[in-house]
Amino acid sequence: MSGTTAAAGGHHGEPGGFLRKYVFSADHKMIARQYMFISLFWAAVGGYFAYIIRWQLAHPEADIPLFGRPIGPDEYNAFVTMHGTIMVFFVAMPLLLASFGNFLIPLMIGARDMAFPRLNMLSVWVLGAASALLLLSFFVEGGPAAGGWTGYPPLSARTAYVGADKGMDLWLLALALEFASFLMGGINFLVTPLNMRTRGMGLLRMPLFVWMVMIASLLFLLSVGPLVAGAVMLLLDRNLGTSFFLASGGGDPLLWQHLFWFFGHPEVYVILLPGLGAMMEVMPTFSRKTIFGYRPIIVAVLVAGALSFVVWAHHQYISGLDPRLATPFSVTTILISVPFALIVFALLATLWGGSIRLATPMWFAVGGLAVFIFGGLTGIFNGSAAVDIYIHDTYFVVAHFHSTFFSALFLAGFAAIYYWYPKMFGRMMNEALGQIHFWGTFLFFLAVFVPMHLVGVGGMMRRIANPGQYEFLAPLSGLNRMITMSAVLLLLSQFFFAFNFFWSMFRGRRAPDNPWEGTTLEWTTPSPPPHGNWPGEVPQVHHPPYGYGLPGAGEDWVPQHRPAPSGAGAGR
Amino acid sequence: MFAWLPENVSTFGGDIDSVFRFIYYIVGFWFLATQGFLIYCLIRFRRRPGRRPPYLHGNNLSQAAWILLPLVIVLVLDLWIDFRSADVWAKVKVGGPRPDVVIEVTGKQFNWIMTYPGPDGRFGTADDKKVENELHVPVNKVVQVVLRGEDVIHSFFLPQLRLKQDVVPGRAIRAWFQATKPGKYEIPCAELCGFGHSGMKGWLHVHAEAQYKEWARKMWPGS
Numbered sequence: 001m002s003g004t005t006a007a008a009g010g011h012h013g014e015p016g017g018f019l020r021k022y023v024f025s026a027d028h029k030m031i032a033r034q035y036m037f038i039s040l041f042w043a044a045v046g047g048y049f050a051y052i053i054r055w056q057l058a059h060p061e062a063d064i065p066l067f068g069r070p071i072g073p074d075e076y077n078a079f080v081t082m083h084g085t086i087m088v089f090f091v092a093m094p095l096l097l098a099s100f101g102n103f104l105i106p107l108m109i110g111a112r113d114m115a116f117p118r119l120n121m122l123s124v125w126v127l128g129a130a131s132a133l134l135l136l137s138f139f140v141e142g143g144p145a146a147g148g149w150t151g152y153p154p155l156s157a158r159t160a161y162v163g164a165d166k167g168m169d170l171w172l173l174a175l176a177l178e179f180a181s182f183l184m185g186g187i188n189f190l191v192t193p194l195n196m197r198t199r200g201m202g203l204l205r206m207p208l209f210v211w212m213v214m215i216a217s218l219l220f221l222l223s224v225g226p227l228v229a230g231a232v233m234l235l236l237d238r239n240l241g242t243s244f245f246l247a248s249g250g251g252d253p254l255l256w257q258h259l260f261w262f263f264g265h266p267e268v269y270v271i272l273l274p275g276l277g278a279m280m281e282v283m284p285t286f287s288r289k290t291i292f293g294y295r296p297i298i299v300a301v302l303v304a305g306a307l308s309f310v311v312w313a314h315h316q317y318i319s320g321l322d323p324r325l326a327t328p329f330s331v332t333t334i335l336i337s338v339p340f341a342l343i344v345f346a347l348l349a350t351l352w353g354g355s356i357r358l359a360t361p362m363w364f365a366v367g368g369l370a371v372f373i374f375g376g377l378t379g380i381f382n383g384s385a386a387v388d389i390y391i392h393d394t395y396f397v398v399a400h401f402h403s404t405f406f407s408a409l410f411l412a413g414f415a416a417i418y419y420w421y422p423k424m425f426g427r428m429m430n431e432a433l434g435q436i437h438f439w440g441t442f443l444f445f446l447a448v449f450v451p452m453h454l455v456g457v458g459g460m461m462r463r464i465a466n467p468g469q470y471e472f473l474a475p476l477s478g479l480n481r482m483i484t485m486s487a488v489l490l491l492l493s494q495f496f497f498a499f500n501f502f503w504s505m506f507r508g509r510r511a512p513d514n515p516w517e518g519t520t521l522e523w524t525t526p527s528p529p530p531h532g533n534w535p536g537e538v539p540q541v542h543h544p545p546y547g548y549g550l551p552g553a554g555e556d557w558v559p560q561h562r563p564a565p566s567g568a569g570a571g572r
Numbered sequence: 573m574f575a576w577l578p579e580n581v582s583t584f585g586g587d588i589d590s591v592f593r594f595i596y597y598i599v600g601f602w603f604l605a606t607q608g609f610l611i612y613c614l615i616r617f618r619r620r621p622g623r624r625p626p627y628l629h630g631n632n633l634s635q636a637a638w639i640l641l642p643l644v645i646v647l648v649l650d651l652w653i654d655f656r657s658a659d660v661w662a663k664v665k666v667g668g669p670r671p672d673v674v675i676e677v678t679g680k681q682f683n684w685i686m687t688y689p690g691p692d693g694r695f696g697t698a699d700d701k702k703v704e705n706e707l708h709v710p711v712n713k714v715v716q717v718v719l720r721g722e723d724v725i726h727s728f729f730l731p732q733l734r735l736k737q738d739v740v741p742g743r744a745i746r747a748w749f750q751a752t753k754p755g756k757y758e759i760p761c762a763e764l765c766g767f768g769h770s771g772m773k774g775w776l777h778v779h780a781e782a783q784y785k786e787w788a789r790k791m792w793p794g795s
Binding site (some may be wrong): 012072076145147148152154155161162163170246247248250253254288289290292293294295296317318319324327329331334335337338341342344345346348349351352353354355356357366370373374377378380381384385386387389390392394415416444453455456457458459461462463464466469470471472475477522549550551556 | 613629640650652656657681768769771
């Protein structure tokens with residue numbers, strides 16, 4: 001089926017010198033680590049901003065500890081805008097899609113590197129440039145962008161409206177560069193699995209994580225074009241006096257919302273799918289049971305991906321759109337629950353009858369699944385146009401999308417980090433610290449975002465700096481303080497991770513090749529893998545992934561590269 | 573959960589709340605079913621030496637039926653939600669009843685400017701009155717607001733009446749409501765509109781008939 005062997009072409013010797021090895025590297029494993037460090041840096045910044053936002057909401061106009069003074073409403077808008085921008089574009093995408101996509105695709109499909117290693121290097125460097133522009137925007141006059149992460153014009157189109165000046169332009173440029181970076185990365189994530197699979201690795205024998213990254217990249221490539229056009233038009237409106245989005249000059253403010261959300265909803269899956277893919281790798285390994293419904297899952301994700309292109313107006317039910325459009329979009333939106341229910345059922349069925357070991361990666365995977373189900377279900381409320389009339393732009397929406405994003409980005413992301421860290425850095429992370437980190441993260445997450453739904457039911461609007469200005473929000477102040485306290489504890493729990501991550505890099509126990517007894521190809525090479533990924537030949541593949549409990553096999557698990565025992569029923 | 577809802581004082585608010593509750597019961601069922609199953613698996617199937625899990629790949633129909641059959645229930649419940657939601661949406665947002673009172677509301681950083689047509693009931697005449705942030709309406713009458721935006725997008729929100737509608741520059745968007753209880757209710761802006769977004773609010777005064785007439789007499793003396 002897959003004729004190409006990855007060894008052909010582009011495999012050079014190990015590059016020498018610090019700069020060539022750690023900085024200007026075209027090795028997918030080093031690029032993966034670069035993406036990881038960029039995303040963890042931004043996660044720390046985004047988390048700090050979340051803390052400032054929460055403190056302000058619980059204690060408006062009070063001094064903020066670790067910031068030193070109160071913040072004004074204009075600064076509050078900037079922190080909210082930057083928190084969203086950073087977490088979506090500079091943490092979620094680099095960590096799940098780029099870092100793990102880069103690290104795992106060649107190792108999982110049996111390739112010596114990505115299809116285009118130099119393009120790969122360019123993509124991480126462009127993300128570096130985007131990060132630099134975003135950082136720079138904090139220090140220009142007028143401050144960073146303050147129009148919300150969705151940047152709706154006319155607010156974002158005029159300095160007189162939004163306050164921020166060059167900060168808005170830098171924000172737009174940083175986003176445009178980030179898109180360019182992921183376009184380049186996405187080409188690699190698609191071409192590499194299609195062309196560089198080792199012998200025997202049919203498309204339907206690829207681990208599901210590879211499928212998820214491929215589909216996520218495809219969604220990104222298909223959806224980002226309109227938003228790039230929108231970003232250019234907004235830059236022109238801001239700087240050259242055009243009026244694409246300004247009604248006073250004949251433009252239409254709603255045009256931006258269409259361009260943004262046509263991208264925005266597929267983007268949700270660009271972030272979500274690699275996270276789900278990580279869960280789909282971790283759960284079979286720690287249940288010692290094959291994934292339930294490999295093929296139905298792929299079909300379901302393709303269906304959900306296709307549907308994600310026809311749901312965008314669910315962000316705009318009350319935006320002034322023709323009201324007759326709301327119901328069709330409401331139907332498509334709620335229909336998305338069908339493919340995602342299939343994925344959830346398949347993962348639950350994977351656990352059924354297994355032999356489950358609750359090590360840290362597995363705790364994060366099942367915790368992530370639990371929260372993902374919760375976040376998916378609260379999405380039904382938002383999907384209903386009638387209920388959305390009331391809960392649109394309230395904290396119900398904030399609580400909902402944090403439940404989905406947090407489960408995919410952080411819970412699944414931590415599952416991925418704890419699971420593949422030994423392969424990435426050659427050392428094991430500390431298990432006890434990992435479990436403390438899990439329980440702190442999981443429980444305080446719930447303590448933040450479950451009551452936040454109630455704040456939304458109470459009617460509290462998003463993006464207000466001071467709920468104390470409204471009489472009808474007075475009953476919510478106790479909840480808001482409780483949420484803030486939990487958020488502080490949630491953030492403090494991350495220090496267990498930070499310490500574990502850096503300490504284990506130097507002091508952790510040396511990792512064996514296959515610490516979790518996994519079946520996929522990344523576990524057949526030393527930890528960390530050498531340049532070129534396998535010291536000798538690239539292994540051939542004889543089985544589908546997740547060969548646990550194969551009937552007829554002597555052992556309870558059969559790695560993908562081990563020749564089939566006769567009658568092992570794994571010939572698919 | 574619904575104890576946190578502000579008191580409903582509009583004719584259609586109860587419909588919206590009932591869809592809210594309807595969805596709550598459906599997703600509540602799925603929540604308990606899936607989380608219960610998950611926790612059961614983690615306890616019942618925890619690792620024990622010698623346990624050999626069954627090989628269930630779920631790729632043929634006889635196995636996949638275990639996840640496809642519940643999917644049918646998901647689909648049916650989805651469509652049920654769609655139908656109930658569509659009816660309520662149409663009632664609140666599509667068309668609407670013939671208004672008894674029409675008022676123009678203009679969102680402008682960071683105020684709501686109300687324009688009353690005056691006794692002649694027509695806009696653009698000499699008896700129009702503009703008032704900042706105070707919206708006076710009679711109870712139990714159909715009120716139509718014509719929403720305009722002067723600068724950026726705002727969102728006209730009446731939490732107690734379960735009404736929200738974005739205000740977009742360049743458009744005149746009509747919304748309606750019928751308040752059922754006299755009182756004074758806040759009108760926050762629900763869409764980020766700049767540094768004064770937080771605190772941009774007006775007041776809706778719902779008057780009993782006699783008080784409404786008295787207010788009108790004070791506004792337009794001698795008419």
